[in-house]
Amino acid sequence: MxxxxxxxxxxxxxxxxxxxxxxxxxxxxxxxxAGVQCGKCxxxxxxxxxxxxxxxxxxxxxxxxxxxx
Amino acid sequence: xxxxxxxxxxxxxxxxxxAVNQYFVHAKICQHWGYEKLAARFxxxxxxxxxxxxxxxxxVLLLGGLPNLQRLDAFQVGENxxxxxxxxxxxxxxxxxxxxxxxxxxxxxxxxxxxxxLRPKVADEEAQLDWLRTQRSLIDQIGEALYLASQVNI
Numbered sequence: 001m002x003x004x005x006x007x008x009x010x011x012x013x014x015x016x017x018x019x020x021x022x023x024x025x026x027x028x029x030x031x032x033x034a035g036v037q038c039g040k041c042x043x044x045x046x047x048x049x050x051x052x053x054x055x056x057x058x059x060x061x062x063x064x065x066x067x068x069x
Numbered sequence: 070x071x072x073x074x075x076x077x078x079x080x081x082x083x084x085x086x087x088a089v090n091q092y093f094v095h096a097k098i099c100q101h102w103g104y105e106k107l108a109a110r111f112x113x114x115x116x117x118x119x120x121x122x123x124x125x126x127x128x129v130l131l132l133g134g135l136p137n138l139q140r141l142d143a144f145q146v147g148e149n150x151x152x153x154x155x156x157x158x159x160x161x162x163x164x165x166x167x168x169x170x171x172x173x174x175x176x177x178x179x180x181x182x183x184x185x186x187l188r189p190k191v192a193d194e195e196a197q198l199d200w201l202r203t204q205r206s207l208i209d210q211i212g213e214a215l216y217l218a219s220q221v222n223i
Contacts, residue, residue: 005146
């Protein structure tokens, strides 16, 4: 779906940018032009960053891929 | 002190304005894709939501407030029909909840006139939500391709 309507940027592109290292809304804007015009979608972009980072490292910073002891 | 009922009505206007725009953009996109039947439905709903905005504006003015049409919250646009339907379901769920909250508020301050205006809207939005969920269920039952074929006017 399109998250940033000003730049016609989809959730897929935003997620790709986050996975490639864009970990703030400004970074995402620089990487794929999302959220840089009216800024209304920035709240959603920030929520997507949190969700992606949590999936990457697990809630509270714990890596979910780590083998439990 | 600001009137809580006027605040609630302006909150509903904000929700409806998102609905007007989200349905209208999906109507035009579906038309562009060739799904004329779905496009016609989305367009019709968009215009119905605009009529709701008008009714809420009239009520705000009657209560001595100023209708706020300036607030337009962010919304998303589907890249395909199932996404457009999912976004509409989420929108209607939020609209139904906000309407119920507004009815409860109106009754708590004894504004039965506004409550009477809003009550039938709850049923209208629930009917729309039910229709959307049925479309989503049809896609699951008969498959996306068959569902999309049923939306083409040929």
